[in-house]
Amino acid sequence: MKTRSKTPLRRYPPWTVLCIVMASGCAVGPDFVPPAPPDAQRYTHELLPNATDSADGKAQHFMPGTELVANWWTLFKSEPLNAAVNQALAHNPTLQASLASLRQSQDLLRAGQGAYSPRVDAGLSAERAQSAPTPQAPTTVFNLVTASVNVSYALDVFGGERRAVEGLSAQVEAQRFLGAAAYLTISANVVNTCIARAAYVAQVHATEELIGLETEQLRTLEVQVNSGTTPYANLLSQRSLIAGNLALLAPLKQKISQLDHLLGLLQGLRPDQIAPPDIAMDTLVLPTDIPLSLPSALVRQRPDILSAEALLHVASANIGVATAAQYPSFSLNASYGSAGTSFGNAFGPEGRFWSIGPSLLAPLLNGGTLEAQKQSAVHAYEVQQANYRQTVLAAFAQVADALNALEHDAQTLQAQVIARDAANEALHLLQVNLRSGLVAYVDVLSADVQLHLATIAYLQALAQRHQDTVALFVALGGGWSKS
DSSP states (O other), X not given: OOOOOOOOGGGSOHHHHHHHHHHTOOOOSOXXXXXXXXXXXXSSSSOOOSBOOOBTTBOOEEEETOOOOTTGGGGGOOHHHHHHHHHHHHHOHHHHHHHHHHHHHHHHHHHXXXXXXXXXXXXXXXXXXXXXXXXXXXXXXXXXXXXXXEEEEEEOSSSHHHHHHHHHHHHHHHHHHHHHHHHHHHHHHHHHHHHHXXXXXXXXXXXXXXXXHHHHHHHHHHHHHHHTSSOHHHHHHHHHHHHHHHHXXXXXXXXXXXXXXXXXXXXXXXXGGOOOOOOOGXXXXXXXXXXXXXXXXXXXXXXXXXXXXXXXXXXXXXXXXXXXXXXXXXXXXXXXXXXXXXXXXXXXXXGEEEEEEEEEEOOOOOTTHHHHHHHHHHHHHHHHHHHHHHHHHHHHHHHHHHHHHHHHHHHHHHHXXXXXXXXXXXXXXXXXXXXXXXXOHHHHHHHHXXXXXXXXXXXXXXXXXXXXXXXXXXXXXXXXXXX
């Protein structure tokens, strides 16, 4: 069996050989390698328990290695809360701007990918010109009509165009992750706003209930004052106490109004369009099974970390672009056309012309500009490396803070539960004894104040526990990648 010999390159035209050699070129600059995940085994310095202390009858259990659901806010089991978040995700202007920026970066990527295709341009011109006189011929006035088609194709020998498209592709990823971060931030802000609003509403109700109890005591005191068994000063003290508690209602209601306006802003609504959700604090179910991602997986779940990694990729690609600019650039060019003195004869065979061949453009002297641009790209990469490390460190710190907060929240809440229940029982006993004349009225006043303070502190601790649960969900990445 005869072996067919390969055709030597010398039998091809020189420009064809040049094209074959150019096509085998490689991209200069570093090939991007994603940073390795941290080798951390846990988030906190100390070893945390598998569950928090039980507070108000509930303990939160951590589930290492499990992933958070995308719509994590549904874990609070509140339909009004779910509706508020969905409204914000559908109409929030910041989120819409982020999505528009993503589409813009995708358009820029498609524009950059056009460098891989030949460029074809058509031209048509009609001119009237006058030639310069010569000793052999006088001045001549003539028409010139030219029609041509030009084709050019840039040969990406050193990969400058490929690196540029690589950078644009990474920029798309960075914008996508920024959009995910906006999605996570907006949903968390809505949930926290609803929790804070529910807590303030509960404080208003608690204050109004306390004022009702104090008003009943006022009527009892009026009877006792009229009968001469109680000093009139006690009646004045009770009225002062009621007035002081009434004064506390206005700031609480102002905070509720501010939260309503904030919620409307998050939902893309004017203040006159808002419909505040009717969420009672005791209807929010505290999530007790807490998914906890492994530390090594956190860098693939946090959108801000992934965005920082994508920006690091952009900076890496820019080094390749700046390096390729220091090397010659090659292109293939071809043109075909026809010319004449009028439109009638401009397309005749006698006026046709064509050209084809490669071209080379090599930088020789540029005052060190290209080298400085490359060094600038290298330093920009170092900046993004530091930014990435900082983003990762901040993410781990946020998770650790949230984990410690949940443990401390449980301890604080349980202490407030004990204080509230004790204050409530003490007030009830003193009210009974007051009617029997066994205690002084000042003791009842003190117990009233103590119960009110204990109730407010309990509600604040309860809201803080819910909000720190939200903080942990956000610190873990919010499950956005599952959406």
